[in-house]
Amino acid sequence: MKKIFNILIVVMFVSGILIVNGCKKKPDPPTLTTTAVSGITTKTATSGGNVTSDGGAAVTARGVCWSTTAKPAITDSKTTDGTGTGAFTSNLTGLSANTLYYVRAYATNSEGTSYGNEVSFTTSEVVAATLTTAAVTGIASTTATSGGEITADGGGDITARGVCWSTTANPTTANNKTENGVGTGAFTSSLEGLLPGTTYHVRAYATNASGTAYGAEVTFTTLSVVPTLTTADASAVTTTTATSGGNITSDGGSPVTARGVCWGTSTGPVATGPNRTTDGTGTGSFTSSITGLAANTTYYVRAYATNGVGTAYGNEISFKTSEVVLPTLTTTAVSGLTGTTAVSGGTITSDGGGSITQKGVCWGTEANPTTSNSRTTQGAGSGSFTSNLTGLQPGTTYHVRAYAINAAGTAYGNDITFTTAAVEPTVTTTSVSAITQTTAASGGNVTATGGAPVTARGVCWSTSRNPTVVPGSSTSNGTGAGSFTSNITGLTPGTIYYVRAYAINSVGTAYGNEVSFTTSAVTAPVVTTAAVSAIGLSGATSGGNVTSAGGGTVTAKGICWGTNPNPTIQGAHSEDGTGTGSFSSSITGLTPGTRYYVRAYATNSATTGYGEQVTFYTLLGDSDGNTYRVGNIGDQVWMLENLKTTKYSGGTDINYLETDALWVGATEGGYGWYANLSSNKNTYGALYNWFAVNSGMLCPTGWHVPSDAEYGVLEVHLGMAPGVVNDYGWRGSTQGTVMKNTTGWGDGNGTNTSGFTAVPAGYRYYANGSSQGQGAYGYFWTATETDAPRAWNRLLWSDEARVSRAAVEKQAGKSVRCVKDN
Numbered sequence: 001m002k003k004i005f006n007i008l009i010v011v012m013f014v015s016g017i018l019i020v021n022g023c024k025k026k027p028d029p030p031t032l033t034t035t036a037v038s039g040i041t042t043k044t045a046t047s048g049g050n051v052t053s054d055g056g057a058a059v060t061a062r063g064v065c066w067s068t069t070a071k072p073a074i075t076d077s078k079t080t081d082g083t084g085t086g087a088f089t090s091n092l093t094g095l096s097a098n099t100l101y102y103v104r105a106y107a108t109n110s111e112g113t114s115y116g117n118e119v120s121f122t123t124s125e126v127v128a129a130t131l132t133t134a135a136v137t138g139i140a141s142t143t144a145t146s147g148g149e150i151t152a153d154g155g156g157d158i159t160a161r162g163v164c165w166s167t168t169a170n171p172t173t174a175n176n177k178t179e180n181g182v183g184t185g186a187f188t189s190s191l192e193g194l195l196p197g198t199t200y201h202v203r204a205y206a207t208n209a210s211g212t213a214y215g216a217e218v219t220f221t222t223l224s225v226v227p228t229l230t231t232a233d234a235s236a237v238t239t240t241t242a243t244s245g246g247n248i249t250s251d252g253g254s255p256v257t258a259r260g261v262c263w264g265t266s267t268g269p270v271a272t273g274p275n276r277t278t279d280g281t282g283t284g285s286f287t288s289s290i291t292g293l294a295a296n297t298t299y300y301v302r303a304y305a306t307n308g309v310g311t312a313y314g315n316e317i318s319f320k321t322s323e324v325v326l327p328t329l330t331t332t333a334v335s336g337l338t339g340t341t342a343v344s345g346g347t348i349t350s351d352g353g354g355s356i357t358q359k360g361v362c363w364g365t366e367a368n369p370t371t372s373n374s375r376t377t378q379g380a381g382s383g384s385f386t387s388n389l390t391g392l393q394p395g396t397t398y399h400v401r402a403y404a405i406n407a408a409g410t411a412y413g414n415d416i417t418f419t420t421a422a423v424e425p426t427v428t429t430t431s432v433s434a435i436t437q438t439t440a441a442s443g444g445n446v447t448a449t450g451g452a453p454v455t456a457r458g459v460c461w462s463t464s465r466n467p468t469v470v471p472g473s474s475t476s477n478g479t480g481a482g483s484f485t486s487n488i489t490g491l492t493p494g495t496i497y498y499v500r501a502y503a504i505n506s507v508g509t510a511y512g513n514e515v516s517f518t519t520s521a522v523t524a525p526v527v528t529t530a531a532v533s534a535i536g537l538s539g540a541t542s543g544g545n546v547t548s549a550g551g552g553t554v555t556a557k558g559i560c561w562g563t564n565p566n567p568t569i570q571g572a573h574s575e576d577g578t579g580t581g582s583f584s585s586s587i588t589g590l591t592p593g594t595r596y597y598v599r600a601y602a603t604n605s606a607t608t609g610y611g612e613q614v615t616f617y618t619l620l621g622d623s624d625g626n627t628y629r630v631g632n633i634g635d636q637v638w639m640l641e642n643l644k645t646t647k648y649s650g651g652t653d654i655n656y657l658e659t660d661a662l663w664v665g666a667t668e669g670g671y672g673w674y675a676n677l678s679s680n681k682n683t684y685g686a687l688y689n690w691f692a693v694n695s696g697m698l699c700p701t702g703w704h705v706p707s708d709a710e711y712g713v714l715e716v717h718l719g720m721a722p723g724v725v726n727d728y729g730w731r732g733s734t735q736g737t738v739m740k741n742t743t744g745w746g747d748g749n750g751t752n753t754s755g756f757t758a759v760p761a762g763y764r765y766y767a768n769g770s771s772q773g774q775g776a777y778g779y780f781w782t783a784t785e786t787d788a789p790r791a792w793n794r795l796l797w798s799d800e801a802r803v804s805r806a807a808v809e810k811q812a813g814k815s816v817r818c819v820k821d822n
Contacts, residue, residue: 030085031052032052032105032107034064034104034117035049040121040123043095045101047092049106055109058083059084059107061080063088064103064106065106066101066104070102073115074113098126100121102118102119104119127210131204131206132148133146133148133204136191139220139223143190146188146202147187148189148204150185153183154213161205161207162180163202167200169217170214172212189204195253200219200221224309226310226311227250227252229249230303230315232246233317237321240321241290243289244303245303246259246286246305247284248282249283254307254309259305260279260303261277261304263300263301264300269301271304277289295354300316302314326406330402331344331346332344338420339420340394341389343386344361344400345385348382353406356381356405358405359402360387361387370410375403394421394423394448395419395420395449395450396451398420422506424508425505426446428445428501428512429501430443432499435518435519436551439487442488443459443501445482445484449505452507454503455479456503457478457503459499459500460474461474461497461498462497465514466511466514468502475488493519495518498516500512522551522604523606524604524609527546528612529543529599530543530584532614537619539587539589542600542614544559545582546581546583547580549602553604557579557603558574558601559573559576560572560574561596562597565597566610574587592621593628593700595615598616599614622647626644628641629641634713636710637820639817639818639819640757641685642684642816643685643686643816654670655668657670657769664766669695671686675774688813688815689810690811698818702821704821705782708784711780711782712725718735718739719738720803731803731804733801736801736802737801739756739803740796745798746775758778758796760773760774760777763779765812775798778795779793780793781793793805
């Protein structure tokens with residue numbers, strides 16, 4: 001009963017709530033007023049409003065809206081100033097100057113937007129901008145720098161600004177001006193096209209809607225520059241004088257205090273030296289007299305003008321003074337004659353109207369010598385002078401003339417002849433060459449006969465210094481001047497000799513410079529080593545060729561050999577006669593499968609000479625009587641052919657697996673031939689199961705079947721990356737190519753650069769004993785077991801450049817190579 005009562009109470013309570021909510025009143029729009037406008041400028045103003053009632057629903061937006069037409073709404077320009085009731089302030093921006101605007105406050109709730117009362121106002125008018133003019137800096141002769149700062153835009157946008165200038169006060173934008181952008185703030189202006197030494201007035205300017213305003217006026221004066229002038233052409237030119245002048249067209253803003261012309265014999269004369277005139281002051285034309293010039297000389301002239309800034313020059317002109325005539329002179333008689341010197345001179349009786357700049361005598365073996373011949377130089381000026389003639393040839397007739405040079409040219413005195421005295425010849429000794437134990441070559445060069453015919457010449461030699469011409473120790477090599485060659489013979493080996501060339505004329509015998517040399521000592525013979533041939537298990541054939549006895553006699557020759565490099569005659573060697581020339585030698589007593597070093601030798605009285613070293617390997621034999629080529633690949637010594645023995649190293653026969661069926665399930669060592677044909681033996685060798693490999697007796701004594709790791713050493717030596725050596729399957733890059741023979745592989749022949757000489761012997765298939773793959777595949781057992789049924793092998797294939805490492809059943813028939821024990 002109590003439970004039913006509680007349910008009735010709840011039902012009545014819920015019904016009461018629904019009746020109350022169903023009778024609630026609907027909200028009204030907000031009520032508000034608009035605040036009077038204040039803070040009016042040309043572009044902004046302040047207003048606002050007061051929301052006195054939210055109408056029974058929350059005010060979600062409020063502000064003011066404005067327009068240039070009455071009753072603005074929120075679709076016009078407006079502010080957004082929060083939510084809720086109460087007073088608020090609004091900032092109106094982006095207004096236009098001197099314009100009437102209408103403003104109403106607004107408020108929005110869920111019932112809509114209400115507006116306050118409308119108010120209106122007019123924005124302020126634009127006035128002139130306020131600005132200052134910057135001081136003038138960077139003043140040059142034609143440029144300067146100023147500018148200004150606009151501190152107030154007058155309520156309107158600054159649309160142009162800059163500076164204007166003139167030579168009169170209060171310049172405006174109608175005068176020269178700059179244009180430096182828009183807006184307020186500071187700016188910099190460059191004034192150009194000014195005149196030097198001139199006073200200017202400058203003002204900053206700024207333009208807005210009300211017009212153009214100007215800053216305070218500033219004055220400045222440009223710098224003065226040097227004057228501008230031209231040079232007058234030269235006239236009235238004589239040997240020592242001329243007339244020129246100039247015209248000063250501008251003083252550069254500073255008074256001209258000096259003017260004239262300057263000159264010199266080089267381009268670019270300046271007014272700092274004595275060669276200048278002084279011809280008044282000021283601008284305009286002037287005339288200058290140029291004096292003190294040299295005859296027949298080119299001069300360069302420039303007008304000059306000086307003001308407070310400096311000195312300027314006009315264009316450069318040039319002229320040449322008048323020519324002078326040749327001097328007059330005589331030649332002095334020759335005296336003081338020797339074989340190579342004499343004394344003469346001359347007297348200059350007239351300088352021809354010009355300064356004598358050089359004088360002396362000139363001479364030659366032909367009449368009328370000139371200064372292009374040999375000559376002396378005895379200074380300048382006229383009068384008498386003495387000259388010493390040097391470098392003459394003995395016994396030679398010369399012509400000599402005095403000479404004098406002025407501006408007109410070179411004049412000569414009378415031609416005088418004289419003859420120098422004869423002297424001994426002049427000779428030099430040639431360096432010694434082609435030195436042997438008993439001979440050498442030298443010679444000499446008679447550079448001067450001394451003025452008399454050379455009747456004999458040659459070289460002389462001795463074991464003492466300063467040799468002279470003695471029969472038996474001198475040569476005779478013709479007559480006259482020039483080079484000659486002499487052969488020196490009958491010398492003793494290893495001895496120092498002194499040599500001098502000689503030349504004889506009627507005055508006497510002259511000797512050249514002394515040179516020395518040492519005859520060659522006997523040296524080691526020169527011999528080459530012949531290639532090794534006829535290589536067998538214990539012997540081979542070589543030899544050599546003695547191409548030089550080294551200056552002595554070859555008393556023994558042959559070859560020497562051993563298992564270490566550079567064998568000598570202290571070890572095993574042959575004796576194959578004496579003297580030079582080729583010889584053949586037999587090498588015996590060798591060990592099979594071993595590397596030997598061979599050198600030919602030849603002995604003379606000095607020492608033993610050796611030929612180049614040649615290496616070879618003897619053949620390796622097995623218990624079956626087969627022989628094999630062997631050789632180094634890296635640090636390993638490999639059999640270079642496939643094994644073909646039918647016997648173990650102890651002589652015991654290996655089981656011959658004559659039929660395919662015998663290969664299947666074999667557990668003991670066995671061998672066979674591909675396709676059961678023994679004719680494959682010599683080319684491809686035998687095929688062995690792994691049980692024969694594992695016997696440890698398959699290879700000759702001292703050799704063994706290589707392990708998997710030893711094949712890896714070979715592959716790394718041939719360029720395989722160590723990181724892939726132990727991978728399964730095809731590995732490496734071209735190692736298979738360098739191991740394969742150059743023939744027999746069809747289109748997959750190798751290069752055999754390794755020397756391994758792999759052949760595609762094929763294999764016996766472990767599952768049925770069949771012969772497969774000859775001409776395409778070459779399988780090689782390793783001595784390493786993979787697991788109980790299988791062992792590792794290597795595979796080369798005609799279609800593959802790499803090498804495969806894989807495991808195969810031990811009953812399979814594979815080729816075998818042997819490697820030498822360490």
